[in-house]
Amino acid sequence: MSVTIDIDNVVKKYGDLTVVNGLSLKVDPGEFFTLLGPSGCGKTTLLRMIIGFNSIEAGEIRVDGRVVNDVPTDKRNMGMVFQNYAIFPHMTVYENVAFGLKMRKLSNAEIAPRVAEILELVKIDALRDRKPTELSGGQQQRVALARAIVIQPEVLLMDEPLSNLDAKLRVEMRNVIKNIQHKLGITTVYVTHDQEEALAVSDRLAVMNAGVIQQIDTPQRVYQRPANLFVSTFIGLSNVLNGKITGDGKGVDFGGYMVEMDNLNELAKPNAPVLVSVRPEEFVIDRAAGEGLKAVVKNRVFLGSTIHYFLEMGDKELEVIDRADNLEMIPAGAQVTLTAKANKINVFDESGGRSLIAAERTQ
Amino acid sequence: MHEPGKKKVDGWFALGLLLTALFLVFVLYPLLLILYKSVLDPASGGTTTANFVKFFSRKYYWITLWNSVKVTTCSTFIAVLLGLPMAYVLRNVKIRGLSVINILIVISYLSPPFIGAYAWVQMLGRNGLITNIFNKLFGIQFAGIYGFAGIVLVFSLQSFPLVYMYVSGALKNLDNSLNEAARSLGCSTFQSVWRVVTPLILPTLLASALLVFMRVFSDFGTPMLIGEGYRTFPVLIYTQFMGEVSTDSHFAAALCVIVIGITLALFFLQGLLARRWSYSMSALRPMEAKKYSGLSNFLAHLFVLSVVALAIIPQCTVIFSSFLETKGGHVYTGNFSLENYANTLLAKDNNAIVNTYLFGVAAIALVVVMGVLISYLSTRKKSPLTATLDTMTMMPYIIPGSVLGISFLYAFNAPPLILANTPLIMIIALSLRRMPYTIRSSTAIISQISPSIEEAAISFGASERTTFLKITLPMMLPGVLAGAIMSWITIISELSSSIILYTSRTRTLTVAIYAEVIRSNFGNAAAYSTVLTVTSVLSLLLFYKLSGKREISI
Numbered sequence: 022m023s024v025t026i027d028i029d030n031v032v033k034k035y036g037d038l039t040v041v042n043g044l045s046l047k048v049d050p051g052e053f054f055t056l057l058g059p060s061g062c063g064k065t066t067l068l069r070m071i072i073g074f075n076s077i078e079a080g081e082i083r084v085d086g087r088v089v090n091d092v093p094t095d096k097r098n099m100g101m102v103f104q105n106y107a108i109f110p111h112m113t114v115y116e117n118v119a120f121g122l123k124m125r126k127l128s129n130a131e132i133a134p135r136v137a138e139i140l141e142l143v144k145i146d147a148l149r150d151r152k153p154t155e156l157s158g159g160q161q162q163r164v165a166l167a168r169a170i171v172i173q174p175e176v177l178l179m180d181e182p183l184s185n186l187d188a189k190l191r192v193e194m195r196n197v198i199k200n201i202q203h204k205l206g207i208t209t210v211y212v213t214h215d216q217e218e219a220l221a222v223s224d225r226l227a228v229m230n231a232g233v234i235q236q237i238d239t240p241q242r243v244y245q246r247p248a249n250l251f252v253s254t255f256i257g258l259s260n261v262l263n264g265k266i267t268g269d270g271k272g273v274d275f276g277g278y279m280v281e282m283d284n285l286n287e288l289a290k291p292n293a294p295v296l297v298s299v300r301p302e303e304f305v306i307d308r309a310a311g312e313g314l315k316a317v318v319k320n321r322v323f324l325g326s327t328i329h330y331f332l333e334m335g336d337k338e339l340e341v342i343d344r345a346d347n348l349e350m351i352p353a354g355a356q357v358t359l360t361a362k363a364n365k366i367n368v369f370d371e372s373g374g375r376s377l378i379a380a381e382r383t384q
Numbered sequence: 385m386h387e388p389g390k391k392k393v394d395g396w397f398a399l400g401l402l403l404t405a406l407f408l409v410f411v412l413y414p415l416l417l418i419l420y421k422s423v424l425d426p427a428s429g430g431t432t433t434a435n436f437v438k439f440f441s442r443k444y445y446w447i448t449l450w451n452s453v454k455v456t457t458c459s460t461f462i463a464v465l466l467g468l469p470m471a472y473v474l475r476n477v478k479i480r481g482l483s484v485i486n487i488l489i490v491i492s493y494l495s496p497p498f499i500g501a502y503a504w505v506q507m508l509g510r511n512g513l514i515t516n517i518f519n520k521l522f523g524i525q526f527a528g529i530y531g532f533a534g535i536v537l538v539f540s541l542q543s544f545p546l547v548y549m550y551v552s553g554a555l556k557n558l559d560n561s562l563n564e565a566a567r568s569l570g571c572s573t574f575q576s577v578w579r580v581v582t583p584l585i586l587p588t589l590l591a592s593a594l595l596v597f598m599r600v601f602s603d604f605g606t607p608m609l610i611g612e613g614y615r616t617f618p619v620l621i622y623t624q625f626m627g628e629v630s631t632d633s634h635f636a637a638a639l640c641v642i643v644i645g646i647t648l649a650l651f652f653l654q655g656l657l658a659r660r661w662s663y664s665m666s667a668l669r670p671m672e673a674k675k676y677s678g679l680s681n682f683l684a685h686l687f688v689l690s691v692v693a694l695a696i697i698p699q700c701t702v703i704f705s706s707f708l709e710t711k712g713g714h715v716y717t718g719n720f721s722l723e724n725y726a727n728t729l730l731a732k733d734n735n736a737i738v739n740t741y742l743f744g745v746a747a748i749a750l751v752v753v754m755g756v757l758i759s760y761l762s763t764r765k766k767s768p769l770t771a772t773l774d775t776m777t778m779m780p781y782i783i784p785g786s787v788l789g790i791s792f793l794y795a796f797n798a799p800p801l802i803l804a805n806t807p808l809i810m811i812i813a814l815s816l817r818r819m820p821y822t823i824r825s826s827t828a829i830i831s832q833i834s835p836s837i838e839e840a841a842i843s844f845g846a847s848e849r850t851t852f853l854k855i856t857l858p859m860m861l862p863g864v865l866a867g868a869i870m871s872w873i874t875i876i877s878e879l880s881s882s883i884i885l886y887t888s889r890t891r892t893l894t895v896a897i898y899a900e901v902i903r904s905n906f907g908n909a910a911a912y913s914t915v916l917t918v919t920s921v922l923s924l925l926l927f928y929k930l931s932g933k934r935e936i937s938i
Contacts, residue, residue, distance in 0.1 A: 101564070101565065105559060124569055125570055
């Protein structure tokens with residue numbers, strides 16, 4: 022019974038300002054799909070177009086094949102969880118959750134068991150007669166979730182639902198959301214600006230910037246094989262270095278230090294200047310002199326399982342994460358040699374707009 | 385260092401005592417005196433319930449109370465029916481000329497209701513402009529809008545702005561995601577307004593309805609002018625107290641006690657209801673006025689503009705007729721002239737305008753100084769004393785102006801304090817009537833200033849007094865001054881206590897207007913009213929300029 026959502030070339034304008042210009046994507050049935058991007062990138066705008074709070078100036082949104090552009094929100098059968106929860110302050114927990122069922126003209130006899138079931142699912146059955154003011158942020162979040170899913174929506178939409186919670190609760194609640202979504206199998210679109218949250222909950226995610234989708238892929242692929250420099254720096258940390266393709270076109274040259282690669286695509290022309298992005302944990306740091314990038318340790322931070330080194334290479338600052346199982350920490354001021362793991366680095370064209378890594382064979 | 389156990393009398397405590405004493409003398413004492421008078425048997429010197437029995441046993445008397453309840457309930461209801469949708473529509477739909485509309489609404493509210501009454505008589509009265517046109521056009525004999533319908537018309541149009549302003553403020557704090565949540569759960573727009581928006585603004589709606597109710601219930605100018613035979617309770621009080629035929633001060637006192645009892649009961653009822661349904665709300669994403677098109681856009685504009693037009697028509701009529709030439713003051717000749725202004729502004733020993741400005745400024749000064757001090761005391765120096773003070777300052781909120789005036793005349797017409805017939809009694813009455821509003825707004829301003837700012841100043845070595853004068857007061861000032869301008873506008877429009885307390889030397893503009901209307905000198909009345917309106921408009925523009933806001937709180 023899960024549905025697909027097809028977003029086909031949609032356009033959103035506020036007056037003369039075009040916020041979203043011809044955006045397309047497809048959400049698979051039962052998928053947990055995340056729109057991730059910095060604030061102002063249009064992700065919330067898109068979400069509000071799906072549910073019908075924002076008009077669609079051009080293009081189509083289809084749910085289960087039906088065009089919903091002109092269907093009013095209350096007829097779309099979509100559940101939504103809001104950033105500030107939007108719990109009705111004048112109703113108890115039970116009344117809040119029952120509200121959508123009442124609107125569907127269900128009898129009290131039908132409503133009661135369904136509300137009870139959902140309250141149990143989100144583990145707030147003990148709070149059913151409380152007023153929202155008596156609830157903590159996490160509890161309000163659970164009410165909001167219960168209220169959105171009790172109506173058995175075709176689509177579940179969530180707009181930064183965890184941004185008002187503290188860090189620990191955020192981790193707890195994202196697992197709750199993920200588990201419940203998985204159990205119910207509702208096609209879900211989730212909006213967040215928190216990349217860690219997006220990686221943790223999503224089946225797939227779309228990274229957006231300035232109203233344009235940069236990449237749609239699984240969390241793992243987005244992290245390991247970013248489609249462009251924006252994605253590479255927005256998600257996780259990346260050291261970006263200038264370099265060029267080697268003369269034989271089968272590796273990158275950092276100005277003396279060469280790394281051989283077997284996965285460059287046809288856009289990688291010999292001797293073309295490129296940007297190389299290396300994650301901090303994909304550098305190997307060594308005090309011994311040898312082939313590699315030469316840098317000086319400026320500072321280091323011990324974080325238990327890892328050690329973070331802040332290095333200086335010429336006028337460039339680099340960050341390297343080393344596993345703390347190395348017995349010895351490298352002191353500040355020490356000369357070190359960095360080598361990059363060839364199959365983990367990413368190479369972009371000079372503008373940073375396109376990846377020069379070949380698509381991997383599908384596994 | 386002062387020794388433990390030995391209580392140091394500090395300046396704030398002394399100030400608290402002084403202010404409490406003042407309110408004991410000027411609020412509590414006159415009220416107790418009225419209560420005492422109402423049960424005093426002048427013949428025996430004992431107590432009696434005769435005055436109350438007299439009121440409730442004769443239809444001639446109690447019918448006025450019933451009439452008042454009827455017109456007040458009807459007007460309040462209609463005011464809500466106009467104000468609520470106005471607020472919702474203006475918060476939701478982009479309406480052209482919103483800022484002008486807002487100013488017009490505020491002005492229609494700030495002008496004294498009886499001016500509306502007399503303006504409507506000019507149009508829909510027996511010999512009114514519209515009445516005559518209608519009667520000629522359709523050959524009917526419409527006798528004019530008097531009595532119940534006239535009173536309700538005037539009060540409704542005069543009061544809806546208050547509901548509008550309150551509800552509009554509440555809607556601003558309502559998070560639109562509540563609306564959206566309701567929509568996503570299957571509500572139509574109408575259902576979400578009915579099931580989500582309305583319950584949430586209900587406390588505000590009740591508070592504004594109570595204010596409207598009390599204003600209408602205690603207003604006597606309007607029923608006097610347009611009521612004709614339809615006598616309301618304030619009219620009865622006024623005639624019993626001021627009447628030429630038979631004045632019975634004990635009976636009048638009993639009437640005052642009854643009216644206070646009713647407003648007090650309403651006040652507590654509203655408080656009770658408001659506490660039950662009060663929600664602290666802050667809007668993350670407030671409602672946004674959207675551009676509509678087609679029929680809904682047309683209907684929204686039509687509704688808003690017709691209501692505003694109806695509300696502002698009296699003011700326009702008055703200003704227009706102030707430039708009309710009259711014969712003997714009340715028959716229009718059909719020509720334009722400035723004669724009315726010459727007759728009023730340039731008339732010899734006419735002190736009404738000067739008095740209005742003078743009393744107004746003095747009363748404002750008094751209200752602002754006392755309001756700031758009292759609100760500071762009751763928020764920062766909480767004690768039983770300041771709590772008592774705070775309660776007493778709220779009393780004028782529920783005492784109708786005419787009752788306050790009467791109580792003042794009873795209390796200060798004899799030694800040791802003879803204030804009757806002096807400007808001072810007018811100034812005190814005017815400032816007391818405005819005090820509750822000023823204190824409430826000042827308290828709101830102080831509560832937004834974190835005490836840690838004052839503590840910081842003290843930690844740097846400033847004394848408490850210096851801290852108040854150099855830190856707290858300057859921070860409060862912008863808000864307090866903006867509030868003072870609004871108080872000024874309401875004070876210069878005050879009639880109900882002034883009409884009781886004035887003498888020929890202490891006439892104010894509103895008293896003059898009322899007197900001219902009663903004497904059918906409509907030309908002069910219109911000129912005076914125009915002066916009042918122009919003053920209000922200029923003050924309002926000053927308020928906008930100083931506060932930089934478009935929101936008004938009354």
